[in-house]
Amino acid sequence: MTLATDDFFKALADPTRLRLLMLLACEGELCVCELTHALTEIQPKVSRHLGLLRTAGLVQDRREGQWIFYRIHPQLPTWMGQVLEQTAQANRKAEPFATDLRKLRSMANRPGKACCA
Amino acid sequence: MTLATDDFFKALADPTRLRLLMLLACEGELCVCELTHALTEIQPKVSRHLGLLRTAGLVQDRREGQWIFYRIHPQLPTWMGQVLEQTAQANRKAEPFATDLRKLRSMANRPGKACCA
DNA sequence: GCCATATATATAGAAAACCGTATATACTAC
DNA sequence: GTAGTATATACGGTTTTCTATATATATGGC
Numbered sequence: 001m002t003l004a005t006d007d008f009f010k011a012l013a014d015p016t017r018l019r020l021l022m023l024l025a026c027e028g029e030l031c032v033c034e035l036t037h038a039l040t041e042i043q044p045k046v047s048r049h050l051g052l053l054r055t056a057g058l059v060q061d062r063r064e065g066q067w068i069f070y071r072i073h074p075q076l077p078t079w080m081g082q083v084l085e086q087t088a089q090a091n092r093k094a095e096p097f098a099t100d101l102r103k104l105r106s107m108a109n110r111p112g113k114a115c116c117a
Numbered sequence: 118m119t120l121a122t123d124d125f126f127k128a129l130a131d132p133t134r135l136r137l138l139m140l141l142a143c144e145g146e147l148c149v150c151e152l153t154h155a156l157t158e159i160q161p162k163v164s165r166h167l168g169l170l171r172t173a174g175l176v177q178d179r180r181e182g183q184w185i186f187y188r189i190h191p192q193l194p195t196w197m198g199q200v201l202e203q204t205a206q207a208n209r210k211a212e213p214f215a216t217d218l219r220k221l222r223s224m225a226n227r228p229g230k231a232c233c234a
Numbered sequence: 235g236c237c238a239t240a241t242a243t244a245t246a247g248a249a250a251a252c253c254g255t256a257t258a259t260a261c262t263a264c
Numbered sequence: 265g266t267a268g269t270a271t272a273t274a275c276g277g278t279t280t281t282c283t284a285t286a287t288a289t290a291t292g293g294c
Contacts, residue, residue, distance in 0.1 A: 006132050013130035015123050066261045066270050079207035083200050090196040183240050183291045
């Protein structure tokens with residue numbers, strides 16, 4: 001399943017998906033509930049956009065117990081990864097992708113503990 | 118008029134606009150009729166998408182006689198320019214943006230001569 | 235003035251994308 | 265088995281985006 005350029009940029013065209021990708025690019029691997037809290041969006045919305053990113057081939061998922069962790073797809077073409085990296089760097093200061101993700105993660109203390117109230 | 122990241126990627130989400138930007142990134146400056154022929158699309162379609170790119174701030178236009186030349190906006194944020202460059206490079210061989218643009222340009226011999234039959 | 239070329243915009247309809255709500259599935263602990 | 269948490273998907277409606285056709289504007293040459 002090769003990822004076409006058109007589909008790549010279509011995937012980036014939605015603000016929710018873009019923020020998800022920026023978070024994953026910065027943090028490496030996050031579960032759905034962390035992403036949901038970080039974006040302060042409702043779960044089905046986040047899940048649907050993650051599903052689109054997964055189907056398109058931009059991200060990869062991995063189950064661990066009841067959590068599913070997402071990350072940028074390891075086999076993503078180099079130049080696409082660079083685009084994500086550059087975008088994340090350019091926007092790290094300018095626009096906050098998440099609302100206090102660091103605090104959230106320390107609270108979460110996963111795996112082995114519920115991370116979402 | 119600052120260009121937001123969201124709007125930047127929305128502009129790249131359409132195949133026609135993406136091909137226009139790739140052509141401009143490769144060739145520097147092109148008039149509307151060259152772009153129209155290169156993409157083998159109808160003129161109003163190309164013109165409308167160029168208008169969107171202009172309004173968004175991704176490209177700049179310049180009139181010279183009856184022709185209007187477009188180029189990537191010189192004041193585009195550095196990282197956005199890099200994204201366009203990388204995308205153009207990665208797709209130069211893979212996907213042809215244009216149908217025989219070089220031949221078209223030698224035929225055109227502009228300015229001073231009609232470039233479109 | 236008229237005619238041709240180049241480009242832009244307006245309009246209306248079709249297609250795609252996004253949304254929230256509701257529901258389904260999967261896992262864990264008991 | 266039941267209950268609770270985490271995640272995914274299905275459904276229906278709204279909004280956005282794209283399209284093609286038609287028309288308008290601008291320039292150049294006569």
